[in-house]
Amino acid sequence: MSTVDNSVSGAVPGAPAPRRQPAWLELWPVQALLFLALLVAVWAVTEALNLVIPAYQGQILLFTGINVIITLGLNLITGVTGQLSLGHAAFMAIGAYAAAICTVSLHLPFALALLLGGLVAALFGVVLGFPTLRLSGDYLAIATLGFAEIVRVVNTNLKITNGAIGYYGIQKRVDLPLVAMLAVAAVAAMAWLENSRNGRAMRSVREDEIAATASGVNTTFYKIQAFAVGAFFAGVGGGLYAHTTTFIQPTDFGFLKSVEQLSMVVLGGMGSIAGTVLGTIVLTAAPELLRFMSNYRMLVYGATLIVLMIFRPGGLLGGVDLRDAVRRALMLGRSRTVRTSVGGDGQ
Amino acid sequence: MAQFLQQMVNGLALGSIYALIALGYTMVYGIIALINFAYGEIYMFGAFTGLFLVLTWKANLYLAIFGAMAFTTVLGLVVERVAYRPLRRSRNAGRLSALISAIGASIFLSTLMVLLHGPATTGFPTLFQNRNFVLGGASISLYQILIIGVSALLMVGLDLFVRYTKTGRAMRALSQDADAAALMGVNTDLMIAITFAIGSALAGAAGVLAGIYFNAVQPYMGLMAGLKAFAAAVLGGIGSIPGAVVGGLLIGLAEIMGVAAKLSDWKDAFAFAILILVLLVKPSGLLGRSIIKKV
């Protein structure tokens, strides 16, 4: 179930000449400035929002933002590069504990702690990436699952993580504007990565690894890179999580959490950033929205997953080219992209 | 030495239960390449069915096992029909969609049991008087003999079935090459249903045995058991029936030996650590077929 968006400009004979972006927009300093402006705008909007929105809904948005950062990482590993990972929560755990230890025991500044959390997680991403080179498909999946369980057991037994009792005393340093900015930055980073050479290489690994290798793509390198970057995002998300709940335990990052994260990615449409964001929003908000039917909540959740997969197996936004859809919706004229869909396994 | 033997027996008993569940995983995977996440819950329903039969109808041991197997067979078929078959038909569905659907089914079933029964752990009434046999210094309980015995019986039965019956042959053909098998006249849907039925029956039996052996039945018992059984199936080489047995026994033994070596804190990690180590050396599992991808 993979749909590759191949933008082929000017490839359709008889179509009007493709509109190009003005030249100055392509310059990287301009893009960087525009991006910064976007971030500032996001910050301003969410600051204002923060004052208006009731705390309960704000809290939900905050967790949604954190989850978006984490699931974007999983989307890179599983959706874009096609490596099924059932243990993503382990990277979140590693980032959470690392960041927490940095601020609480080592008294490092928060931003540095977040960064370190992400980097340590990325390191483990590489560590996990290496042995999985020879594994494919479901063997890889179970290996990632095993890895996550091992991380959980280790966290429960180490002195430095305070074991089952949990790590507490973490300061609450996270608020909605911060998470919003980081989430937007994450989306931007992912979009940039996916459209780069690296991203295309990763997609080729997903599509047909043998063909990719035969074409000279260093699949090993890109698989590991996917794990590293994906883990980094999860680690940063984990650090944010720790500094929101102020107290973490190994059980917070168990198999069910990994499953939740995978569901968010698949639900929204694998390989699609917007899909991942949408899936995350839906599944983070769902338990809250379903609170009124508290006893049956999880029943509905499970059934929803089944039903959604049956009726839209590609995910909510799977197979949808977002720019096309937006353009069509806004009736901005014919799109210059040609969409090709490649059927078959997302493997 | 006696203590070591004792722990070996403990490990074999535990491993037998994992092996029974692993068989279901491996058979289904061999045919349709699906990780049936809901197997843990089918195992759990088997345990509860056995409990129900014993409590309400005063069923004896054998009736409880048969009854549970009958029920879980039906349950497995229903799950297959509702959650997996529509996805096989659909053009858009890849393996991951089926996986998510399986996860949804798993969550649904365990929550259903919580609603039906409550989350508390319940024990099995005593079905027979325990006796301990001393063998080389190790004391083996009747329970353990029961577990190992019944499991072995079921596994041998399955092996004979797959090897010597027409249906068994059809199943094997399907797992080797689905298209070719269909061309040879194998009714794919029927075979898949039968595979699910057998796997679910085994899981149900495992559930009752586990309920009796551990004397603990609770709605979330399927989660961990399912994970470890799946690891066992992969360890042995997914798709390989003897592999599932070997994998299950190995993981059970590893866990118990870990406890014996005073490393019980790390016991859950053992199963997975062994799995990863084996996969590093032999990526298709211990008894799995090396898949040569032709381009």
Next chain:
Amino acid sequence: MRRLSAKGFLALLLVAAMAVSVAGCSTGSSSGKSDNGPIKIGFLGAKTGNVAIYGLNGLKGLHMAIDEINAAGGVLGRQIQLLEEDDAGQKDQATNITTKYVTADHVAAIIGDPTTGITRVAGQIANSHETVIMSFGSTGTGVVEIGPYVFRDTLLDAIAGPAMVDYAISKKGWKNFALVTSKNNDFSVSLSSIFRDAIKAKGGNIVVEESIQDGDTDFSGQVTNIKAKSPDVIVFSGYYTEGGLIMKEVRKQGLNNVVMIGGDGLQGADFWKLGGEATEGSISYAGFSSEQASGKTADFIKKFHDKYNEDPELFAAQAYDAIYIIASAMKAANSADPKVYRDKLAQTKNYEGVSGTITFRENREPLKSPVYLLQVSGAKDPASAKFTLLDKVPVK
């Protein structure tokens, strides 16, 4: 290189849309502390998930108490309205629920969580919003220290543990102990270190230590290890489910003369329902006993049994007490506003609850005196087994 274009923008748009729709679903914002209308109380606990049993049992006790209070006219002439959400044992859900309770629902008090971990997280939020929170199950460290609005009505192991060990060594003459801890249960881990220190201090001998995890069902390995060391008694610091199952395995392996002693985590009928005859003679401590002189506990047990057709266990009893203690503080302060009644609550002295006689110390830690040592009897028939009073130890 394309820039962030429609995708990122659309993502933002989606977030905003979702936010608006979620805001539209917000629950009523009428204050639970206002002078008229019902007094809102928030329940915090798990109704689904691995620790659901403790939340659900607490909920049973809470329901019973609230029904009684409302039938008798409510508090200050107002009826109590219970809001019950499910945190599924997850910190992020608990964070959301607590935030909702204190900012949207304006509850007059939060009762819960039974686990220390979540109570710590929820306690921060409740305390910073000046709402009383009382846990009916957490015994770990770092709870009441959070702030003046955080309370609990549990029996503290630091007091009861040594009392139990003292009894074991001096009255029972046991010398060799096997200590079993449930490593993923913070109550158990803390209690084990208390037991360990107390045993060493009183001259006992720990011959073997084993660990299990909550949720385990196979203890054959650990019990085989224990059997090899021939202890006089098994000390277990965890909960009744695992306790009962461990004892069953102990008898299965032929270790017939050894009983279990443990903390009030064993206070639940499941201890003998799961452990059967193997639990006969096992001892646990509690802040209460059905044979207490006042009869209040016995009454509670009977009423609970009539209503739910099962015996109450520890969390049900403590939740029952929690709402009653809060109600009486409200009455004493003549207000349901936590900012007002908090002081009266902190001054609770010798409140006779069904889970013990409670006094809050200076630092708001609960003191239950005396500590009752209870022994399982009649375990052959789970329907009629019970904890009978063995001894009581007054503590300061």
